[in-house]
Amino acid sequence: MLIARRARDVTAAEAPLLAAGVPLMATAVRALGTAVAGLLRQRCGRVVGTSVAVLVGSGDNGADALLAGAELARRGVAVIAIRAGSRVHDGAARAAHRTGITLLAPGAAALARAARCDVVLDGVTGIGADGPLRGAGLDVVVGLLAALEAVPRPDRPLVVAVDVPSGIGVDDGTVAGPVLGADRTITMGTAKPGLLLPPAALLAGEVDVVDLGLDLAGAEPAVVRLERADVARLWPVPGPTDHKYTRGVLGVVAGSTGYPGAAVLATSAAAPLVGMVRFLGPDTVVDAVLARHPEVVHGDGRAQAWLVGPGIGVDDGERLAQVREVLERAVAHGLPAVVDAGALEVLPERVGAQVVLTPHAGELARLLGARGEDVAREDVEARPLAHLRRAVALTGATVLLKGAVTLVAGPGTAVHSQADGTAWLATAGAGDVLAGVVGAALAVRSDDVVAEPGLAAPLAAAAAAVHGRAARRASGGGPIVAGDVARAVAATLAEVLRD
Ligand SMILES: NC(=O)C1=CN([C@@H]2O[C@H](COP(=O)(O)OP(=O)(O)OC[C@H]3O[C@@H](n4cnc5c(N)ncnc54)[C@H](O)[C@@H]3O)[C@@H](O)[C@H]2O)[C@@H](O)CC1
Ligand SMILES: [K+]
Incomplete structure (x- = not known):
């Protein structure tokens, strides 16, 4: 480290x-x-x-x-x-x-x-x-x-x-x-x-x-930065008695008719890392996800962690109602959750550290603005850590601020800084892939996060590290699309876990 x-x-x-x-x-x-x-x-x-x-x-x-x-x-x-x-x-x-x-x-x-x-x-x-x-x-x-x-x-x-x-x-x-x-x-x-x-x-x-x-x-x-061995220590490896439920089920609410791809990207990244992905979304999006990932299960049910928001617009009332309901349930049970993109709009007033927000600078400014702070995107870019800390204080959540250098902190945790990616990762859908990996990291260590919510910050940082490394692996120094990153996630984790 x-x-x-x-x-x-x-x-x-x-x-x-x-x-x-x-x-x-x-x-x-x-x-x-x-x-x-x-x-x-x-x-x-x-x-x-x-x-x-x-x-x-x-x-x-x-x-x-x-x-x-x-x-x-x-x-x-x-x-x-x-x-x-x-x-x-x-x-x-x-x-x-x-x-x-x-x-x-x-x-x-x-x-x-x-x-x-x-x-x-x-x-x-x-x-x-x-x-x-x-x-x-x-x-x-x-x-x-x-x-x-x-x-x-x-x-x-x-x-x-x-x-x-x-x-x-x-x-x-x-x-x-x-x-x-x-x-x-x-x-x-x-x-x-x-x-x-x-x-x-x-x-x-x-x-x-x-x-x-x-x-x-x-x-x-x-400030701390996780290196390969730190990520390996945080990421569990399944044992012979594990089955899909003990490995962790990630529930995902994502996608809209406007942005069906976000749901595909988030589930593509998460599916290989967890025991099972459950998916909730509009029918056309369900079809798109299942066409790519027949192993994804459609429908509500028990999950060890939830990921809500990729591809959901801030004015998508019907989907946001579903997000709100899922999020309230997760918060009531103390389950870890990732709140991304449009779902940030319906974040409850106060949540615990087991809830990880994944805004970029603009979304963080908006989140703070909705809580009475007068903040523009440029302010966040000039002093990202100060604004991230403010968001943690106001929401109680763990906050992962996406960028070329990704910062993560929760209430009372160390500040994590990850810079594992490549500039080629600045591409549409990269955030959806990241949300999928963070969701997976929380699902596979759900019991530990429930017992110790402060663990959400290092786990989110570890997910950012895997995401960045996957981008570098996929890129090899050249251009990529987000789907390439999602496809590289499984092999990247294998490499991280190899001694
Ligand atoms: N103290 C030690 O034992 C060691 C120090 N080391 C080096 O020493 C550095 C610290 O040395 P110093 O304490 O002398 O301080 P620095 O060399 O970092 O800077 C102080 C000097 O810069 C001027 N200065 C201060 N603010 C300025 C500003 N805003 N614009 C322009 N000039 C400014 C001051 O007039 C002062 O002369 C470390 O960063 C490191 O590079 C290393 O050799 C390791 C050992
Ligand atoms: K210098």
Whole structure:
């Protein structure tokens, strides 16, 4: 599991090691040098004779970056260093000087040179920053972003962020000013919340954590990300005495004459993962679902979890009445349920954590608006975690906010952040497939969720992970439709469960 801790917790954990003389900075610099050399080798086929530009802020983040630059210079890389702060760390400046690196003033000429290097190392600010970039750091980032515009995309340098992309909200993932988006972030000691929380997470690229030996046991995880083994631990494997009812029955209310496909997609994703899917919907939709999945059972009855809403419009009165009835029954029995799309309109005022809402940013804004909050989609996109938390507080539900990075939290649970998919997953019907997988995850562990409703959050995050991985598997780097993702779900779970 990738665990992000807040800046103050990292600083506190560093203090005793620094007091004991542990050379944390040397470890950070070595890791940076190795990572950049690896990228140079990948990009240019060699290290010697390549070029790196280092943006040097005035704190230890800049010192790390400049010392890594000095190490790369010793390995035959042509390094330029650009001042991006009011001062430069003495020891780092001396080391740079010894390797022949000159610190350049942040003028247009220096930034134009940086824009043509093979790698840019962003060491403007790290966890010591307060607020968005200002002063020389801001000028350098704005100037470099402009200089990069003049370089054809394939020729632009790879950007490596030291600890965090400078200027992001380290603890809250906000992006309140210009930030140089990174291809890779080499982060020290532990992940930081801003590397996992959108919108900042989208500027961090691939995140590598450098082990500094920090004791973070006492620091509360701010954000967590499930990895393959975590998903495998959460997902039950049937035993020899299991039968279809013990494996979990998922009841689904989905689809409309306008959107019959949503029901097909949700059931396609869920059917292989559960003991049985029961389906309720308009006759034409039932026919479409059964044509694709003869194993689906049509009609009401007992279920261990319910999924309501895919393909149901906010003005589909008849279907919403059915959703309301099913949802009230599920809530009364404390059963887990997934409430998606149009069904969010008929969510009871308060529910428990075993109910998982699956809005996208627009739907979350609407949900909050219906509860008296003045929120637009853009507000949710700018501060997704804050709005997700608000929705949890107002409804009592577990909320899964869909996006390129999917966030999940319930009342009192850790915040989960999953980014397992691919940009090709931004396609119609992907949300219906996700709803099916979340429904399945709740159905197969229904008894556990009834006993411990807080489990709904990690299970929903695990479902998001399976969904994202299925998309990547189906895509293989190319275009996909949602049906491809649904068809890849079963094999993806098999792969996740394989040791
Ligand atoms: N403390 C340690 O032992 C270690 C620290 N490390 C590095 O040190 C960093 C923390 O170093 P610092 O505490 O010196 O802080 P930073 O280097 O993150 O930033 C503080 C400096 O940036 C300036 N600054 C603050 N806010 C700014 C803003 N909004 N815009 C522009 N400039 C701003 C300040 O004037 C100060 O000089 C970590 O992020 C990490 O990269 C690593 O070497 C690991 C070990
Ligand atoms: K940085």
